[in-house]
Amino acid sequence: MARLAPLIALLILAAPQVVAAPPPPPPPPPEASMADILAASAPSDWRMLDPENTVYMQLPSGRVIIELEPRFAPRHVANIKTLIREGYFNGLAIVRVQDDYVVQWADPDEKRSVGTAAVALKAEFDRLFERSEPFTPLPDPDTYAPSTGFADGFPAARDPATGKTWLTHCYGMVGVGRDNDADSGGGTELYAVIGHAPRQLDRNVTLVGRVVRGIELMSSLPRGTEALGFYKTAAERTPIVSVKLAADVAAADRVSLVALRTDSATFQKLIQNRRFRKDDWYKTPAGHIDVCNMPLPVRDFSAK
């Protein structure tokens, strides 16, 4: 009957041990757990999040931190930064929470001026990639794309036949709402994924970043009861206290986040570790991993 204590071992996300490794990534050291691998990482395996591309969204319940990715969506990221710096998002609200799908925030009154920012921009659904740019491919097949992996710490896909690359809709990714016109979004309405990766949205929406802290403050909000998860009444909405760039926040109010470099040897070891979970709990290691199941470690450097 002593059933709760064993729960600690149950469904455990950490502490696997690797016993086998197929090509192409190098094999991790045997017996290494995820915690071991991260503990053995070098400082050079980590990168500081750029305060110019780090967003603090203050909700009444706490702070959500988003890393923007200008390499994939330079126009939209620049426009969103203009909106942020001119105070566009302060006092807006989360207007939609659809279960197993998205949380979305916008101007519920549709009255806010975009100031010097653009209302709409040409879409940035995908782009040509350079052979020289970092991309850490996963060795397993993907349902939706010829190749998936990680670019600059973000989940991404590539099609060698077209030379195109794009970010993928994984849990926590942030995208730009738009109307039916592909070029009708500008960043005034944003959403974050809070469910199983809706990969059918890939290359249909401009993705601009990823929530690196505080996604649970959004994913645990009550679901809206109107069509598509919109809230029925204004009272149900969650107010957005403020949205600021980390670069514009006083040093005392900043957190110094570091992210594991996805082009590091440590991340390669982590991929193998996650593909082959052979520990006391796992009986049938999957031997595979999809691009939306890889942890992308982020640490609070200032907390040490």
Added chain:
Amino acid sequence: MARLAPLIALLILAAPQVVAAPPPPPPPPPEASMADILAASAPSDWRMLDPENTVYMQLPSGRVIIELEPRFAPRHVANIKTLIREGYFNGLAIVRVQDDYVVQWADPDEKRSVGTAAVALKAEFDRLFERSEPFTPLPDPDTYAPSTGFADGFPAARDPATGKTWLTHCYGMVGVGRDNDADSGGGTELYAVIGHAPRQLDRNVTLVGRVVRGIELMSSLPRGTEALGFYKTAAERTPIVSVKLAADVAAADRVSLVALRTDSATFQKLIQNRRFRKDDWYKTPAGHIDVCNMPLPVRDFSAK
């Protein structure tokens, strides 16, 4: 600036139109939306949920309904039904909510007797399949399994090389917590998936069913702040008012749910519809779908 109204069209889950169809499933009628396909369905495309395998879990916020799947886990389903009928779960609690992973319920005090039920059972991670049993395969590659599709309305996988089949860890699937020993679970601790499909758990846990109503009552709960999402204090837990089988509930308190048969021609059309979303909003139809992104329609028959 009139940006909110177009949100209705944004990220819309319904109303796609199909323009192309690859083998092997038959092509859907052009211009048919998901709503059209369901509206054109025949009564024989739907099956009544068996009250003997339908669970009502009453939370303070409302009712969660789970369909059990005895074909994949006969021993565990029978044991869970014994636990339910003997009142095991009444007054227990949701003890763990881990973001992008699982909600779990158990006896937090570890004192409850299992009555005539078993504490632990031999695992039912997978089983041999018969050639004659219904299985609706998806035509797209899966990262984790040689073949994925749907059996009896549940997401499942097959390996033709071994003749084995198993249920897959999609959003809303319900599984049996266990200790390190594969045969240490019995159904006294259950969890539901509330995040991106943790497919690494496939064939490592006995899956027993799927939440067909009310998953949002669990997925929107505050996340636990202890390791693995356990709640720190008893006060944070959500009490379970009662757990009953629909068969044991008075007719007036039952809902008559019907589920779309996954071996119906209508479901085949729906697969094609979800693979090729070609409507006014989608610009790049994925042309693929993974087993955890297919809607599994359930209707309240009694509401009509």
